[in-house]
Amino acid sequence: MNSGLMYSVSSPSSASPSSTSTATAALTHRNSRLPMLLPRPISSSLRLQCCSAFHVDASLNFYPSKTHAGSKCSLRLSGEQSLCSQQQHDKCAWPLRALVTSTAQDIPITSLIANEKVGVLLLNLGGPETLDDVQPFLFNLFADPDIIRLPRSFRFLQKPLAQFISVVRAPKSKEGYASIGGGSPLRQITDAQASCELTLPTNAEALKKSLWEKNVPAKVYVGMRYWHPFTEEAIEQIKRDGITKLVVLPLYPQFSISTSGSSLRLLESIFREDEYLVNMQHTVIPSWYQREGYITAMANLIEKEVLKFETPDKVVIFFSAHGVPIAYVEEAGDPYKAEMEECVDLIMDELEKRQITSPYTLAYQVL
Ligand SMILES: C=CC1=C(C)c2cc3[nH]c(cc4nc(cc5[nH]c(cc1n2)c(C)c5CCC(=O)O)C(CCC(=O)O)=C4C)c(C)c3C=C
Numbered sequence: 001m002n003s004g005l006m007y008s009v010s011s012p013s014s015a016s017p018s019s020t021s022t023a024t025a026a027l028t029h030r031n032s033r034l035p036m037l038l039p040r041p042i043s044s045s046l047r048l049q050c051c052s053a054f055h056v057d058a059s060l061n062f063y064p065s066k067t068h069a070g071s072k073c074s075l076r077l078s079g080e081q082s083l084c085s086q087q088q089h090d091k092c093a094w095p096l097r098a099l100v101t102s103t104a105q106d107i108p109i110t111s112l113i114a115n116e117k118v119g120v121l122l123l124n125l126g127g128p129e130t131l132d133d134v135q136p137f138l139f140n141l142f143a144d145p146d147i148i149r150l151p152r153s154f155r156f157l158q159k160p161l162a163q164f165i166s167v168v169r170a171p172k173s174k175e176g177y178a179s180i181g182g183g184s185p186l187r188q189i190t191d192a193q194a195s196c197e198l199t200l201p202t203n204a205e206a207l208k209k210s211l212w213e214k215n216v217p218a219k220v221y222v223g224m225r226y227w228h229p230f231t232e233e234a235i236e237q238i239k240r241d242g243i244t245k246l247v248v249l250p251l252y253p254q255f256s257i258s259t260s261g262s263s264l265r266l267l268e269s270i271f272r273e274d275e276y277l278v279n280m281q282h283t284v285i286p287s288w289y290q291r292e293g294y295i296t297a298m299a300n301l302i303e304k305e306v307l308k309f310e311t312p313d314k315v316v317i318f319f320s321a322h323g324v325p326i327a328y329v330e331e332a333g334d335p336y337k338a339e340m341e342e343c344v345d346l347i348m349d350e351l352e353k354r355q356i357t358s359p360y361t362l363a364y365q366v367l
């Protein structure tokens with residue numbers, strides 16, 4: 001499946017290139033004063049350094065992309081460490097698998113969380129809810145050094161520059177938001193994903209409902225990076241609720257410095273300062289574009305549309321992805337491009353299995 005090196009951070013001697021399973025794991029961190037989460041300037045070596053600072057109970061797998069240039073970070077449980085057999089695999093809830101440690105192999109999932117208060121923190125970008133929110137939202141976005149990178153000696157200009165760009169950009173952005181009803185739908189959609197309070201056609205399985213059905217009475221929180229409910233607000237609620245185990249799930253399927261990276265970096269700084277959070281066991285799902293459920297869902301959507309044509313084989317499937325600055329990918333090692341390309345390959349493989357062999361292309365939107 002992949003030919004890269006396996007690094008078992010908690011016990012390097014158990015690392016074996018052949019011991020991968022398809023179960024996605026995550027970074028698990030417990031009782032460490034060291035900050036959690038993902039790489040700062042993202043490069044393979046820094047990732048390793050950063051990840052090895054955690055008490056990670058799963059194997060960390062860095063490997064070059066099968067078909068594309070660039071590197072990616074993927075976290076998988078080794079075969080021996082996986083709590084679930086392959087048949088059980090789909091029945092196990094992923095957050096629990098993520099929380100499972102190598103020392104807890106034979107303990108039933110329910111007893112792992114019996115006396116725990118489990119929380120899931122969904123991270124997303126956030127968006128202006130009204131047209132008046134647009135300029136301050138843009139300010140927050142451009143004030144983020146993961147969005148606009150200034151050389152260290154010019155960092156003092158970050159906020160004045162953010163102010164300037166947000167004011168200049170606001171009229172065009174407002175036009176866009178006005179055309180979709182006067183604000184971003186992102187908060188509503190994310191809330192729906194979190195708690196199933198809203199019923200959206202594409203949202204049959206909201207996370208909270210799904211976890212409760214699996215006997216995991218988890219509380220689900222939403223933390224936005226640039227608008228309400230801000231990540232800081234979600235963290236305050238998590239503390240008030242006395243959560244003892246937290247799964248952090250960025251809602252971006254592919255990892256990018258500018259999206260999940262930015263949110264995780266913010267979280268890292270919040271955790272570093274806070275005694276309660278530093279001591280809370282937590283786990284991060286850095287990306288999930290390769291998960292079977294996601295690939296199947298994407299293939300289902302595409303299949304439905306392609307089959308509406310009389311000659312599906314002649315229909316070109318156009319994948320449109322958000323762009324990121326080339327320097328992020330080529331210099332800072334952002335895995336976004338590689339992950340996006342692998343994701344498209346996986347979707348196309350799935351479609352091929354369904355006898356859909358349409359040509360396809362992937363394009364990145366200009367920022
Ligand atoms: C200028 C730099 C930007 C980078 C880099 C960037 C990366 C990036 N963004 C998304 C997803 C979304 N971005 C959204 C809005 C948005 N993004 C930028 C700039 C960058 N994004 C701006 C200025 C804006 C505001 C809207 C505008 O003026 O065009 C949104 C929409 C949020 C909402 O309101 O609902 C999303 C979603 C990804 C996935 C990504 C890198 C992979």
Ligand SMILES: [Fe+2]
Binds near residue numbers: 322
């Ligand atoms: Fe964006």
